[in-house]
Amino acid sequence: MSAKASEQPTTDAISAEAPSPRKRPSLWVRFWRNYALAMLFVIAMLVIWQLWIKIFHVPKYLFASPTGVVTSLRADWSRYLEPNLWPTLSEVLVGFGISIVAGVGLAIVLHLFTPLRRAVYPLLIGSQTIPIVVLAPILVILLGYGLLPKVVIVALICFFPIVVNGLDGLRLVDDDFIRMMRTLDASRWAIFRKVEFPGALPSIFSGMRVAATFAAIGAVFGEWAGASQGLGYLIQASTPNLQTARIFAAILLLTLIAMALFGLVSLLERIFCPWVSRGGVL
Amino acid sequence: MGEQLVGVQGGGTGATAGSNVGIAFDGVGKAFGDVVALDGVTFEIERHSRIGIVGPSGGGKSTLLQLTAGLLEHDVGTIEVEGETSTQGRLSRCAMMPQRDLLLPWRTALDNAMIAVENRGVSKKDARAKTKPFFEHFGLAKFEDVRPDALSGGMRQRVSFLRTLMAEKDILLLDEPFGALDSITRGQMQEWLLRALGDVPRTVLLVTHDVDEALLLSRTVVVMSARPGRVVTVLDVGLQTEGLSRREIVTSPEFIELKESALEAIE
Numbered sequence: 001m002s003a004k005a006s007e008q009p010t011t012d013a014i015s016a017e018a019p020s021p022r023k024r025p026s027l028w029v030r031f032w033r034n035y036a037l038a039m040l041f042v043i044a045m046l047v048i049w050q051l052w053i054k055i056f057h058v059p060k061y062l063f064a065s066p067t068g069v070v071t072s073l074r075a076d077w078s079r080y081l082e083p084n085l086w087p088t089l090s091e092v093l094v095g096f097g098i099s100i101v102a103g104v105g106l107a108i109v110l111h112l113f114t115p116l117r118r119a120v121y122p123l124l125i126g127s128q129t130i131p132i133v134v135l136a137p138i139l140v141i142l143l144g145y146g147l148l149p150k151v152v153i154v155a156l157i158c159f160f161p162i163v164v165n166g167l168d169g170l171r172l173v174d175d176d177f178i179r180m181m182r183t184l185d186a187s188r189w190a191i192f193r194k195v196e197f198p199g200a201l202p203s204i205f206s207g208m209r210v211a212a213t214f215a216a217i218g219a220v221f222g223e224w225a226g227a228s229q230g231l232g233y234l235i236q237a238s239t240p241n242l243q244t245a246r247i248f249a250a251i252l253l254l255t256l257i258a259m260a261l262f263g264l265v266s267l268l269e270r271i272f273c274p275w276v277s278r279g280g281v282l
Numbered sequence: 283m284g285e286q287l288v289g290v291q292g293g294g295t296g297a298t299a300g301s302n303v304g305i306a307f308d309g310v311g312k313a314f315g316d317v318v319a320l321d322g323v324t325f326e327i328e329r330h331s332r333i334g335i336v337g338p339s340g341g342g343k344s345t346l347l348q349l350t351a352g353l354l355e356h357d358v359g360t361i362e363v364e365g366e367t368s369t370q371g372r373l374s375r376c377a378m379m380p381q382r383d384l385l386l387p388w389r390t391a392l393d394n395a396m397i398a399v400e401n402r403g404v405s406k407k408d409a410r411a412k413t414k415p416f417f418e419h420f421g422l423a424k425f426e427d428v429r430p431d432a433l434s435g436g437m438r439q440r441v442s443f444l445r446t447l448m449a450e451k452d453i454l455l456l457d458e459p460f461g462a463l464d465s466i467t468r469g470q471m472q473e474w475l476l477r478a479l480g481d482v483p484r485t486v487l488l489v490t491h492d493v494d495e496a497l498l499l500s501r502t503v504v505v506m507s508a509r510p511g512r513v514v515t516v517l518d519v520g521l522q523t524e525g526l527s528r529r530e531i532v533t534s535p536e537f538i539e540l541k542e543s544a545l546e547a548i549e
Contacts, residue, residue: 176384179353183378184398184449194397198388275387275429 061242069252072245080234080246085253088231091147091219092257095154099211102155103162104204110163111170112192121167128160132218136225150222150230157218158211162204169203170196202276205269212261216254304329304453304485305350309359312345318510319345323359325504325513329452332479332486334496334503334519336544342511343489347455350487351376363453377449381458383442385430391441392417392426398449413448420444421474436467443475447482456488460495472498473528493544494532497521503540505547515547 025033046066052058053065060068073081110117136153143149173196181191223232231250238246269276303326310323319342327333335343348354349361352372363372377398385394393406396413400406417423420440430438439460446454459475460468472495479486479499490496496503503517521536531537 174384176380176382177386179348180378180380180384181397181401182353182373183351183376183451183455184445185374185401186397187401190401194400195386198386273388275431277431 061244064245064248068245069248072243072249073252076246076249080238081231081249081253084229084231084234084250087147087227087229088216088219088223088254089257091150091154091222091230092215092261094147095151095218096158096211096215096261098151098155099158099162099215100208103159103207103211104166106159107163107166107170107200107204108192108197110167111196117167124160124163132157132221136221139222140226145226145228149225150219150227153222153225154215154218157214157221161210161214162207165207165210166200166204169200172203173199201273202269205265205273208265209262212265213258215261216258220254302329303327303362304331304364305487306362307346307359308362310346310349310356310361311358312342312349312354312356320349320356321510321512323506323511323513325516327485327487327502329364330483330485331502332488332500334488334490334500335506336490336493336496336503337506337511337514337548338508339491340509342509343491343506344457346511347378347457347487347489350453351378351455353378375451376453376455377446377451378455378457379443379446379459381461383430383435383438383462385433385438385441385445387430390427390429391422391433391437394430395441395444395448397445413444416444416448420478434467435463436471439463439471440474443478453485453487456486458490459488461490461492468492468495469528475499476528493541493548497537497540497544498528498531503544505544515543517544517547 050066053063058065064072110120132153135156136149139149139152143152177195177199178191181195186194219230220232220235223230224236227233231254234250235247238250305327307323307325310320311318312320323346335346337343345354349356350363350372352363352369355369360367361372363375366372366375385391386397389397392410392413395416396406396409399409399412404412414426417426420443422437422440422444425433425437430441433441439462443459446456460471463471476499486500488496488499497519498521501519503519505514505517506512507514517540519540521531521534521540
């Protein structure tokens with residue numbers, strides 16, 4: 001068979017098949033398309049909230065108005081909010097970081113050693129039924145008033161969704177991929193590194209996203225169990241003084257921490273899993 | 283281009299010298315629980331010949347391929363692949379191309395195609411350098427750095443086939459390689475594969491439920507029954523394909539005749 005004859009059909013097939021490059025709208029356009037309605041909704045709620053308090057003359061100590069919160073953010077920033085923001089932020093970041101390393105690490109170990117998974121997995125699920133609120137004071141007794149017990153609580157609360165999602169992701173990788181790799185001389189390690197781990201990455205990121213929303217809650221629990229600083233501590237200290245606007249401002253900051261962490265995880269997923277197409281910007 | 287492909291040769295690394303038997307099945311049986319998938323399957327495949335296995339769905343054809351590759355263990359009988367009877371030995375001789383292309387979505391076309399080379403311990407850089415020259419011949423030039431989701435179905439199957447070839451195994455197991463493609467693309471791919479296989483001396487075991495595909499691509503066609511899978515008949519194809527287009531082959535009287543006897547055997 002001549003070279004010409006065999007190349008002909010191939011080239012023809014290609015020119016007909018070559019897919020056109022995909023066009024995506026710009027980041028800005030996608031941002032508005034995805035979030036314009038949510039923002040509009042928030043603005044509407046704020047307006048209703050403000051009007052409600054004005055019309056019904058709700059006293060300041062009972063419920064803060066949006067403008068009251070803004071006033072508190074300005075007036076209390078340097079004295080109350082900022083000094084308490086950094087401890088909470090570091091508790092969240094360190095605890096979250098530890099939970100990622102420990103969670104992903106444990107998921108991998110349990111996946112690679114099936115007997116270990118059988119032994120440990122039920123315990124892991126059982127441990128989640130222990131309310132963290134109960135655990136927090138015990139940890140404070142054990143570890144003292146400093147940063148450590150808070151970090152441990154944040155890590156404990158974030159760890160579970162990461163392990164469970166990671167394990168599921170690793171386990172649910174299509175067997176056909178593994179069979180294919182085995183006929184291509186792949187070692188167990190090569191299968192893990194080239195197929196299972198990248199295949200599980202989107203699941204791991206899902207777990208991390210869930211964990212990101214828990215992290216700030218964990219920090220607050222930890223601070224309520226005993227602390228001398230942090231946003232949770234500030235909320236607790238401001239309650240008897242009926243500083244409602246300041247409490248709301250602290251809650252707002254906690255929400256912003258959680259949202260920023262969530263956004264960061266989503267951004268990392270975009271960077272590390274570019275093959276996963278998601279509709280949103282984040 | 284014929285010369286180019288010689289580079290990817292299994293060449294029977296350590297195959298029993300002088301032996302001309304590629305694969306030999308002897309009384310092979312396999313059951314999954316109560317369901318008997320294969321029963322008393324016996325036939326031989328000459329080294330570097332092409333065999334097509336046709337039969338109704340659920341006839342254990344894919345199971346037979348997995349047994350051959352040593353991915354599954356059979357219950358009775360023996361399977362000998364170039365003198366190897368152990369699962370590990372068979373696994374080292376066979377490369378399988380699955381029905382779904384199974385390209386890793388996080389790897390580019392080139393990185394997918396070279397994965398078997400990488401698995402042999404070759405560095406990424408060298409593996410790429412070794413694999414890249416084949417892209418042109420496979421009609422994939424300029425698509426080296428494209429991820430699979432941006433490739434058409436036919437192109438993905440070509441990457442998948444190249445990946446199978448790069449394993450440099452003497453035996454290729456093709457499990458309904460074009461089953462997921464539309465009929466026009468499938469026809470083009472069959473024609474292309476017919477040429478590509480002509481260049482590489484390999485033992486090819488092709489499983490399909492498309493009788494045309496089996497007759498077009500193989501020299502011998504084994505017709506299997508529905509569950510439990512048994513060999514119904516073995517047809518010698520021996521069609522003249524050299525220099526003919528797919529259309530000319532599949533419309534020739536000899537082809538039609540063979541097709542008739544194959545379809546009759548399936549019923």
